[in-house]
Amino acid sequence: MKRTLISTAIALISGLAIHAAVQAANDEPIQPIKPPANINLGMVELGKKLYFDPRLSKSGFISCNSCHNLSMGGTDNIPTSIGDKWQQGPINAPTVLNSSLNVAQFWDGRAADLKAQAGGPIANPGEMAFSHTLAINVLESIPGYVREFKQVFGKDKISIEEVTLAIAEFEKTLVTPNSRFDQWLLGKKDALTADELAGYKLFKESGCVACHNGEAVGGNSFQKMGVVEPYKTSATAGGRADVTGKDADRFNFKVPTLRNVEMTYPYFHDGAANTLTEAVDIMGRLQLGKKFTKDENAKVVAFLKTLTGDQPNFALPILPPSTDKTPRPTPFAK
Amino acid sequence: MKRTLISTAIALISGLAIHAAVQAANDEPIQPIKPPANINLGMVELGKKLYFDPRLSKSGFISCNSCHNLSMGGTDNIPTSIGDKWQQGPINAPTVLNSSLNVAQFWDGRAADLKAQAGGPIANPGEMAFSHTLAINVLESIPGYVREFKQVFGKDKISIEEVTLAIAEFEKTLVTPNSRFDQWLLGKKDALTADELAGYKLFKESGCVACHNGEAVGGNSFQKMGVVEPYKTSATAGGRADVTGKDADRFNFKVPTLRNVEMTYPYFHDGAANTLTEAVDIMGRLQLGKKFTKDENAKVVAFLKTLTGDQPNFALPILPPSTDKTPRPTPFAK
Numbered sequence: 001m002k003r004t005l006i007s008t009a010i011a012l013i014s015g016l017a018i019h020a021a022v023q024a025a026n027d028e029p030i031q032p033i034k035p036p037a038n039i040n041l042g043m044v045e046l047g048k049k050l051y052f053d054p055r056l057s058k059s060g061f062i063s064c065n066s067c068h069n070l071s072m073g074g075t076d077n078i079p080t081s082i083g084d085k086w087q088q089g090p091i092n093a094p095t096v097l098n099s100s101l102n103v104a105q106f107w108d109g110r111a112a113d114l115k116a117q118a119g120g121p122i123a124n125p126g127e128m129a130f131s132h133t134l135a136i137n138v139l140e141s142i143p144g145y146v147r148e149f150k151q152v153f154g155k156d157k158i159s160i161e162e163v164t165l166a167i168a169e170f171e172k173t174l175v176t177p178n179s180r181f182d183q184w185l186l187g188k189k190d191a192l193t194a195d196e197l198a199g200y201k202l203f204k205e206s207g208c209v210a211c212h213n214g215e216a217v218g219g220n221s222f223q224k225m226g227v228v229e230p231y232k233t234s235a236t237a238g239g240r241a242d243v244t245g246k247d248a249d250r251f252n253f254k255v256p257t258l259r260n261v262e263m264t265y266p267y268f269h270d271g272a273a274n275t276l277t278e279a280v281d282i283m284g285r286l287q288l289g290k291k292f293t294k295d296e297n298a299k300v301v302a303f304l305k306t307l308t309g310d311q312p313n314f315a316l317p318i319l320p321p322s323t324d325k326t327p328r329p330t331p332f333a334k
Numbered sequence: 335m336k337r338t339l340i341s342t343a344i345a346l347i348s349g350l351a352i353h354a355a356v357q358a359a360n361d362e363p364i365q366p367i368k369p370p371a372n373i374n375l376g377m378v379e380l381g382k383k384l385y386f387d388p389r390l391s392k393s394g395f396i397s398c399n400s401c402h403n404l405s406m407g408g409t410d411n412i413p414t415s416i417g418d419k420w421q422q423g424p425i426n427a428p429t430v431l432n433s434s435l436n437v438a439q440f441w442d443g444r445a446a447d448l449k450a451q452a453g454g455p456i457a458n459p460g461e462m463a464f465s466h467t468l469a470i471n472v473l474e475s476i477p478g479y480v481r482e483f484k485q486v487f488g489k490d491k492i493s494i495e496e497v498t499l500a501i502a503e504f505e506k507t508l509v510t511p512n513s514r515f516d517q518w519l520l521g522k523k524d525a526l527t528a529d530e531l532a533g534y535k536l537f538k539e540s541g542c543v544a545c546h547n548g549e550a551v552g553g554n555s556f557q558k559m560g561v562v563e564p565y566k567t568s569a570t571a572g573g574r575a576d577v578t579g580k581d582a583d584r585f586n587f588k589v590p591t592l593r594n595v596e597m598t599y600p601y602f603h604d605g606a607a608n609t610l611t612e613a614v615d616i617m618g619r620l621q622l623g624k625k626f627t628k629d630e631n632a633k634v635v636a637f638l639k640t641l642t643g644d645q646p647n648f649a650l651p652i653l654p655p656s657t658d659k660t661p662r663p664t665p666f667a668k
Contacts, residue, residue: 054403059416060410060412069388071651071653072653076394078394078662086419263655266662276658311652312650313650314650315648318405318646319406324609328608329412331420331422332422
C-alpha cells in the first residue's frame with residue numbers, strides 16, 4: 001500500500017514535470033516539428049522515384065530535385081532557378097522541406113496544397129517545359145512504373161492525378177524534426193547556448209515572431225514585403241495580388257519557413273540576400289523599423305542556425321529504365 | 335577413422351564440384367564482377383558528397399551526378415550531355431558504373447585513371463565551366479568540408495589532388511555485382527532462361543566477345559568504330575587519334591562496358607542508337623559483317639539485359655552548407 005502510494009506520488013510528480021515541459025513548449029510561439037503521420041509508404045516510394053526522375057521534363061535533364069535539391073536544404077542555393085534551355089526563373093525556389101506545413105504553395109500561394117503544386121513545374125515552359133500528357137506517355141511506356149502505379153493505386157491507367165498525389169505524399173515525409181531548438185522546446189535546457197537563447201529572446205521581443213511562428217516558423221500567412229520601408233528589387237513578381245487580383249495584396253508573399261534556414265540561402269523571393277546577416281538586417285529595417293546592432297544581429301543568426309533539423313535520410317532511388325517504346329527527351333530541339 | 339575418411343572424401347568431392355564451377359566461370363570470356371576491395375571508407379564518404387555537389391560548377395547547378403546520374407545507370411540517358419548555359423556536349427556521357435574496371439577513362443582514353451578523369455569536367459568550359467582554383471576556394475570556405483578533408487587526408491589545406499582522389503575512391507565503389515548473368519557464371523544454372531543463354535551463345539559465336547569481354551564486358555581495349563563498314567555520324571570526335579596524334583587511331587574508341595546496358599541508352603559515342611535492338615544490329619553489320627535475324631537480335635538483347643547488376647545503394651548525401659565567405663555561383667553571368 002505504501003509502495004503504491006509512493007509510486008503514485010512519483011508518477012504524479014513525473015507527470016507534472018512532463019506537463020510543465022509540454023506547457024512551456026506550448027507557451028512558445030514556435031512549436032516542435034512532429035514526424036509525419038498517416039503516411040502511405042508505397043505511395044512515398046513511388047513519389048520519391050518521380051521526384052528524382054528527369055524524364056518528367058522535356059530535356060530529360062531537370063527533375064523536381066534539380067531545383068529543390070534534398071542534398072542542399074531542399075533548394076538550389078542560387079537566386080533564381082535554371083529552367084529548360086537555361087532559362088532564368090523569375091523567383092527564388094522555396095525549400096521543399098517542411099512544405100507540407102505551409103498554408104499554401106508557391107510564394108504567391110497559387111496552389112492550395114502539395115498535390116496542386118507538383119503539377120506546375122512539369123508543364124511550366126520556363127521550368128521543366130513538358131506537358132502532363134507527354135509526362136504520362138513517358139511513364140506509361142515504362143513497365144517498372146506501370147506496375148508500381150498499379151500496386152499503389154490499383155489502376156491500369158496512369159494520370160497526372162496519381163503522379164502528383166505520389167509526389168505530394170513523398171514530400172509529406174520531408175519534415176525535419178529534432179533541431180537543437182526543438183530539443184530545447186521539448187525540455188533539453190542545455191541544447192542551446194546563452195547566445196542562441198539571447199537571439200531567440202531578441203527574435204521574440206523585436207516582433208519577428210509576429211510572422212515567423214508555428215511549427216514551421218513561417219509558412220502560415222501572407223505578408224507584405226516592405227512594411228515600414230519599401231523593398232527595392234528588380235524581380236517583377238507581384239505576389240499574392242497575382243492570384244487575387246487585388247491591389248491591396250501587391251507584394252504580399254507567403255512568409256517563408258525559417259526551418260533549416262542556414263541551408264536555404266540565398267534569401268527572399270528574389271534571392272537577393274546572400275547571407276543570414278544581410279537577411280536579418282533587411283527584415284529588421286523593412287518589416288519592423290528596427291536596426292539590429294551587430295551583436296544583436298549575430299545573436300539572432302545564432303538562434304536561426306539552431307533551426308536546422310534532421311535532414312531527409314533515404315537511399316538514392318534507382319529509376320526503372322525506359323523501353324524501346326519510351327518517347328526520348330529532346331534537350332536541344334528548337 | 336572411418337568418419338575421417340568419409341569426411342575427407344566428401345570434402346574432396348565438394349572441393350571438386352566448386353573447382354569445376356569456378357573452372358567453368360574461368361573458361362568463359364566474361365568474368366563475374368567482384369565487389370570492391372581495399373576501399374578507404376572515409377574517403378568514399380567525402381568523395382560521395384563531392385560527386386553530388388553542384389558547387390564544383392560555375393553555375394552551382396551541375397554536379398558529377400548531373401550527367402553520370404546514379405539513379406539512371408550512371409548516365410544521363412540523352413545522346414550528348416548538357417553543359418554550363420545548356421551547351422550541347424560533343425559526345426555521349428559514358429556510365430560511371432564499373433568505370434574502375436576500364437583500361438583508361440573517357441571515350442578516347444585521354445585520362446589514365448578515375449582520379450585523372452575527375453578533374454576534367456570541373457574545368458571544362460563546356461561542362462561545369464569552373465576552374466580547379468575556384469572549386470578549391472569554394473571548398474575551403476566551408477567548415478564542414480575543411481574538417482572532413484582534414485580527417486581523411488590529415489592536411490589543413492585542400493588541393494585538387496585530394497578532391498579528385500576522393501571522387502575516384504567513391505567511384506571505385508560503383509561496381510554492380512550480382513547480375514543474373516554473374517549468378518549463372520558462379521554456378522546458378524537456372525539464373526538464365528533458354529533464350530538468354532541462346533543469346534549469350536550467339537554473342538560468343540558471332541564474335542562480339544572479341545571486344546566485349548572480361549569483368550566489365552568491354553572497357554579494356556580501343557577498337558575502331560566501323561571495321562567492316564564505315565560508321566556515319568555527325569559527331570566530330572576523332573577518338574584515340576585525338577590523344578596519340580596517329581592517323582591509324584582515327585575513330586578508335588574505348589569499347590564501352592555492356593554491364594547495365596539496359597539502363598545506359600542511348601548507345602555509341604554519339605548516342606545515336608536509341609535502343610539495344612538498333613545497337614546490336616549496327617554493331618553486327620559494321621563491326622562483324624553479320625546481319626542478325628530478328629530472332630537472333632532479340633536473343634542477344636535478352637542476354638544483354640541479364641548484365642544488369644546491383645545498383646548503387648547508399649543514402650543521398652547531405653552537403654555541408656556554404657558560409658558567408660563562400661563565393662556564390664554565377665549561373666547567369668555573361
